[in-house]
Amino acid sequence: MEIRTEPTTKFVVMPPSNMPRQFARLLQDGHGVDVTFQVAGETFAAHRYVLASRSSVFLADLFGPMKDKAMSSILINDMEARVFKAMLYFIYTDTMPDIDKEDALVITQHLLVAADKYDLERLKLMCEHKLCEYIDTRTVATTLALAEQHGCHGLKRACFSFLKSPSHLQEVTEKESFDHLMTSCPSVVKELLAKVAHCP
Amino acid sequence: MEIRTEPTTKFVVMPPSNMPRQFARLLQDGHGVDVTFQVAGETFAAHRYVLASRSSVFLADLFGPMKDKAMSSILINDMEARVFKAMLYFIYTDTMPDIDKEDALVITQHLLVAADKYDLERLKLMCEHKLCEYIDTRTVATTLALAEQHGCHGLKRACFSFLKSPSHLQEVTEKESFDHLMTSCPSVVKELLAKVAHCP
Numbered sequence: 302m303e304i305r306t307e308p309t310t311k312f313v314v315m316p317p318s319n320m321p322r323q324f325a326r327l328l329q330d331g332h333g334v335d336v337t338f339q340v341a342g343e344t345f346a347a348h349r350y351v352l353a354s355r356s357s358v359f360l361a362d363l364f365g366p367m368k369d370k371a372m373s374s375i376l377i378n379d380m381e382a383r384v385f386k387a388m389l390y391f392i393y394t395d396t397m398p399d400i401d402k403e404d405a406l407v408i409t410q411h412l413l414v415a416a417d418k419y420d421l422e423r424l425k426l427m428c429e430h431k432l433c434e435y436i437d438t439r440t441v442a443t444t445l446a447l448a449e450q451h452g453c454h455g456l457k458r459a460c461f462s463f464l465k466s467p468s469h470l471q472e473v474t475e476k477e478s479f480d481h482l483m484t485s486c487p488s489v490v491k492e493l494l495a496k497v498a499h500c501p
Numbered sequence: 502m503e504i505r506t507e508p509t510t511k512f513v514v515m516p517p518s519n520m521p522r523q524f525a526r527l528l529q530d531g532h533g534v535d536v537t538f539q540v541a542g543e544t545f546a547a548h549r550y551v552l553a554s555r556s557s558v559f560l561a562d563l564f565g566p567m568k569d570k571a572m573s574s575i576l577i578n579d580m581e582a583r584v585f586k587a588m589l590y591f592i593y594t595d596t597m598p599d600i601d602k603e604d605a606l607v608i609t610q611h612l613l614v615a616a617d618k619y620d621l622e623r624l625k626l627m628c629e630h631k632l633c634e635y636i637d638t639r640t641v642a643t644t645l646a647l648a649e650q651h652g653c654h655g656l657k658r659a660c661f662s663f664l665k666s667p668s669h670l671q672e673v674t675e676k677e678s679f680d681h682l683m684t685s686c687p688s689v690v691k692e693l694l695a696k697v698a699h700c701p
Binding site for chain 1: 514627633
């Protein structure tokens with residue numbers, strides 16, 4: 302006689318990972334940090350081995366043949382402090398930090414550049430995904446330039462898709478940001494023309 | 502005129518997290534480790550701050566008031582080496598390592614005990630979930646004892662559910678492992694009797 306019908310595994314429910322929260326706290330508390338970064342007047346402390354595990358660029362900077370063994374403070378002069386902070390948060394937690402809505406577009410654009418520079422492929426894709434959401438007639442030219450300059454194929458296709466609409470295209474070409482796109486990325490404008498010409 | 506129909510976000514596909522793989526390598530390579538454990542004749546090296554971030558017990562052991570500041574090697578005398586190794590893997594990656602099928606039941610049982618001892622709640626639930634899969638007439642008495650001794654409510658309910666089948670119950674009570682359950686956890690046997698008596 303067999304009256305058992307319930308699968309036994311249904312009795313244990315797995316909660317989501319708590320590692321992001323634990324590593325966010327490790328970063329925030331700063332216990333055991335062994336390197337600091339000076340970024341636009343702010344100081345950030347971190348653990349070398351965490352950075353090096355996550356980014357081949359930090360690995361080379363902190364442990365490669367060019368490293369300075371005594372170096373414990375590193376100057377970052379091509380990034381805003383809030384962008385570096387967001388990048389560190391990603392490195393420790395593999396998630397994006399909460400960003401104020403009003404700053405989200407600009408920070409995400411800068412964070413994509415930082416992710417590309419530090420070889421954080423997943424962060425770069427997260428930024429691309431976010432920037433896809435922000436595509437509109439006001440943002441698309443700048444986003445397309447960014448996608449072209451940093452090899453973001455998905456984001457570029459999303460911009461082209463948006464610009465296949467004649468009304469979008471017309472509105473966008475009248476903006477100053479489009480003039481800037483023509484100057485900075487003339488090849489991508491030619492590519493756009495070819496795509497629009499083939500559009501049924 | 503609006504001919505855009507595709508959502509722009511569909512152009513960027515997010516890959517799964519690569520952090521588990523990166524941190525598995527950090528553990529394996531052993532760069533920057535600052536503590537070692539002697540476990541049943543084997544030595545394991547790790548990063549104190551990773552351990553302390555993930556386990557309140559390691560936090561107390563490594564940084565609490567009772568710690569020995571000079572202590573860099575810790576003796577673990579209540580665990581098999583392969584179980585400690587699996588626990589370290591979880592701590593770094595938040596995932597279970599691959600375990601040979603033939604050893605899986607025993608290692609998972611021991612890993613549950615280790616997870617309970619080191620306050621790794623998520624690992625404990627992973628082990629409970631795995632042990633639910635292994636419930637059969639051969640394993641259920643031992644698993645029920647383990648669930649009772651380590652406060653695993655879901656696993657305990659899964660065992661009771663299995664034992665509601667009279668044929669399962671009869672087969673199990675004839676085994677030596679059930680005699681051991683009666684000796685080690687008499688209260689849980691009484692609980693089982695009450696549940697079976699109420700079974701329609």
